[in-house]
Amino acid sequence: MDKLDDAIIFRGCPHLDIESEGIPCQSQNSCTKLSVYDWLHDLPHPITEEDLVEVRFKNTRKAYYRNINAINLRPGDMVAVEASPGHDIGMVSLTGPLVYNQLKKYRIRPAEFEFKRIYRKAKQADIEKWKEAIALEHKTMLRSRKITQNLRLDMKIGDVEYQGDKTKAIFYYIADDRVDFRELIKVMAEEFRIRIEMRQIGARQEAGRIGGIGSCGRELCCSTFLTNFVTVTTTVARNQELSFNPQKLAGQCGKLKCCLNYEVDAYLDAQKGFPSAEIVLETAEGKAYHQKTDIFKRIMWYSFDSATASNLIPVPAERVWEIIRSNRQGIIVDRLLEVDESQATAEIGYMNAAGQESLTRFDQKKNPRRKFKPRPGNKKREG
Numbered sequence: 001m002d003k004l005d006d007a008i009i010f011r012g013c014p015h016l017d018i019e020s021e022g023i024p025c026q027s028q029n030s031c032t033k034l035s036v037y038d039w040l041h042d043l044p045h046p047i048t049e050e051d052l053v054e055v056r057f058k059n060t061r062k063a064y065y066r067n068i069n070a071i072n073l074r075p076g077d078m079v080a081v082e083a084s085p086g087h088d089i090g091m092v093s094l095t096g097p098l099v100y101n102q103l104k105k106y107r108i109r110p111a112e113f114e115f116k117r118i119y120r121k122a123k124q125a126d127i128e129k130w131k132e133a134i135a136l137e138h139k140t141m142l143r144s145r146k147i148t149q150n151l152r153l154d155m156k157i158g159d160v161e162y163q164g165d166k167t168k169a170i171f172y173y174i175a176d177d178r179v180d181f182r183e184l185i186k187v188m189a190e191e192f193r194i195r196i197e198m199r200q201i202g203a204r205q206e207a208g209r210i211g212g213i214g215s216c217g218r219e220l221c222c223s224t225f226l227t228n229f230v231t232v233t234t235t236v237a238r239n240q241e242l243s244f245n246p247q248k249l250a251g252q253c254g255k256l257k258c259c260l261n262y263e264v265d266a267y268l269d270a271q272k273g274f275p276s277a278e279i280v281l282e283t284a285e286g287k288a289y290h291q292k293t294d295i296f297k298r299i300m301w302y303s304f305d306s307a308t309a310s311n312l313i314p315v316p317a318e319r320v321w322e323i324i325r326s327n328r329q330g331i332i333v334d335r336l337l338e339v340d341e342s343q344a345t346a347e348i349g350y351m352n353a354a355g356q357e358s359l360t361r362f363d364q365k366k367n368p369r370r371k372f373k374p375r376p377g378n379k380k381r382e383g
Helices: 003-011 098-105 124-135 137-150 182-192 203-210 234-239 264-273 317-328 341-348
Strands: 052-056 062-066 078-082 087-094 116-121 156-162 168-174 195-200 281-283 286-294 299-303 313-316
Touching: 052 078, 052 098, 062 078, 062 098, 078 124, 087 098, 087 124, 124 137, 137 156, 137 168, 137 182, 156 203, 168 203, 182 195, 234 264, 281 317, 286 313, 299 317, 313 317
Parallel strands: 062 116, 168 195
Antiparallel strands: 052 062, 052 087, 078 087, 078 116, 156 168, 281 286, 286 299, 299 313
């Protein structure tokens, strides 16, 4: 497969036959980036002049258009849509009532917003011109990067998207600070002879557009099945008792991993039956301070030193509740655990952090190999 076919598949759906005038995708658009599963696709709905359609372009760029000609469109159809100026080529990604739900999510009011129009289904001539525009994107991106280096601009151009009629191009860039690219637009307009649009994106959007392999060994979630980017905070990692190690918590984009949000609800539900970690337990041995919690094993680890986590004692959550109730009644318990500490540790199922092996397994000297001594009956016969 050449670079042109790769670019086409990268723009649209791998199940789409681009050589025809647009064969509908049979996967219900679940294979595209940031797609929405149409769970109403098998239900009939009338097509009206006010029907809105979601059209997907390169990578994650989407827009909503009005189907004024009442064309029978399905996900996967290639359509020619209105642009400013000229026209663009995109793929229908969502139709029907779910489009209006998407508009609510993005806070777009259909009665007040001015939607652009869908002209027609893309013809073979439209697709041929569109393929010529796609072939220019890679070398245009490389050339634009050299221009930014010559102008010494603190920015990075991550991708270029040509319009379907080759009259306009969108340059996606990343920059930490505000960039004055007026001179850049002037130089690139003379170089490429097209209209230039600069669009700034974040690190998460760049990772979703480029793709890659995560630390789990699978393809990035933001470039496969995620439908939108949800904010990830350090509170999510704190609720899951994760260590604040930037190398482990950060993804390919340098931000917190999106997968930190996947299991946080289960952790929050499991934490509802735990006492507050700020409560200090009063015992005859001294005051016990909370250090960490094993949520799913329902074990809370305490130490008699508030400054350092040394000599940790695992205490079941039920036992912690008993001590708290006793302290509220003015009773100071004798010890944290009712039974011997070593027995409690064995019952909880604690084992060495290194696993089944001992850390000193290499320090033990092995028995020297014994020299082979032939048995009397195994002597070789002479003669």
